[in-house]
Amino acid sequence: MPARVGEGATKRVPLSRERLLRSAIAIADERGNAALTMRSLAQELGVKPMSLYHHVANKEEILDGIIDVVFGEIELPPADAGWRSAMRHRAISARRVLASHPWATPLMESRTNPGPATLRHHDAVIGSLRAAGFSIQMTAHAYSLLDSYVYGFALQEAVLPFDRKTAPDVAGAIIAQFPSDEYPHLAELATEHVLQPGYDHGNEFEIGLELILDGLDRLLHPN
C-alpha cells in the first residue's frame, strides 16, 4: 500500500481555498451577489456545505477573499511611465475590472480586512505618485480623489441601465415612468442625450478622468 498522495490519483481534485474562491467569483459573476451562498457554492463544487468550513472560517472570509482576488486583477501602475499615464492606465484597468464584477464595488462596504493583493495594489499606486514628486499630503489628496472617482463610477455603472446593449428598452421604460412635465430636465437629458443612438455611458469615464488628471497636474506644477 503505497503512501504516495495525489500521484496519479483518480479521485476528485481536492478542495482548496483557491478553487473555492474561484467558484465563488464564478457564481457572483453569473448569478449575482445574492446567489452566492455557502450552499450554492458547495453544490457548484460538488461537495456538502459543511466541507467548506475546512478551508475558510466563515462566509466573511470568502467575501474578503474574492474582493482581494478582484483587486489582484487590476493592473498596477506601470513603473516606466510618467505619473499621469501610469495613473490613467491603472484607473482604466480598475474600472474595467470592476465593471466585469458588478457585485464587487458595493461589497467593498463591509470589507475592512484588506488582503495582500489589495495592500500591494495600494502600495504600488502610492509609490508611483511619490516617485513622481508628489508630497505625502499631495499623494493623499490625489489617491483619495482618483479612487473615489473610480469606485463611484463603478458603483453607478452597476446601477444604471444605461450602458447595456439593451439600453434603449430599459431606459425607455424608465422614461415612461416620469412624465416630462414633472421632471423636465431629466426628460430632456434622457431623450436628447442618453437615448441617442451613439450614446455610450462608458465614454464619460475617460472624460472625467482627464479632467481630474489635469487638476492634479496643475496642483503639482502651479504656474
Add this chain to the structure above:
Amino acid sequence: MPARVGEGATKRVPLSRERLLRSAIAIADERGNAALTMRSLAQELGVKPMSLYHHVANKEEILDGIIDVVFGEIELPPADAGWRSAMRHRAISARRVLASHPWATPLMESRTNPGPATLRHHDAVIGSLRAAGFSIQMTAHAYSLLDSYVYGFALQEAVLPFDRKTAPDVAGAIIAQFPSDEYPHLAELATEHVLQPGYDHGNEFEIGLELILDGLDRLLHPN
C-alpha cells in the same frame, strides 16, 4: 356606537408606510444593514412580521423606499446661487447625508427603481447646470463626474476606519498587520500622514471637490 374613526382613539397608532420606512432607517442607522430584517422591523414596530405586507409588497420595496427617503434628505442646489456654489452646496449636503447613513451608498447597487425624491433631486441638479449655460452634453459630463465623486467618497468613508474618533487605534492595528518592509509606501503614508494628530479624512472631500469644480469651470469657459 359612533362610527368616528381615529377620533380620540386610545388604540395604537396604526401602521403606515411612512412609519414603517422611518423605523427601517432607524434600525439600519443603529445596527447596520444586515440587522434590518422583516422580523426585526416588525418587532421594532410592536407588530407581527406578516402585518408589514399590508403596507409594502416585499422587502425590496422597503429598500427602495428608504433609499428615496435618504435622497430626500439631501438639499437641492439653491436656485439663487451661481452653478459653482450651487453644486458645491449640494455635493457637501449629499456627502453629509450619506455619511450619516453608511448603509445607504452600497445599497444603491441593486436599486434600479428610483423614487420621486430621487427623481426630483436629479431633475433639480440637471436643471441647475442647464440654467447656468451647460450644454446637454456638458451637463451629462458634469453630473457623471460629480456624482461619481460623491458616491465614491461616501463608499470609501463607509469602509475606511480613518475618520472615526477611534482612528488611531483601528488604523494602528491595521498598520501592525502590514510590515513596513513589504508595503513601504503604504506604511509611510499611514504613519506620516493618516496617523498624525490633526488628520481628518473628511477634509479630503472639499479639496477634491474644488479641483473638480475648477475643471468644470475651465470646461465651461475655455480660454
Add this chain to the structure above:
DNA sequence: ACCTGAACACCGTTCAAGT
C-alpha cells in the same frame, strides 16, 4: 486529515384564518 448528517436559530414570504 478531510468530509458529512442532523440539527439549530435564523431568513423572506404565502396562505388560510381570525377580528
Add this chain to the structure above:
DNA sequence: ACCTGAACACCGTTCAAGT
C-alpha cells in the same frame, strides 16, 4: 380593513460522528 399563526423553502453555522 387590518392583523396574525402556522408553515414552507431557504440561510449560516455547530457538533458529533463517520472514513
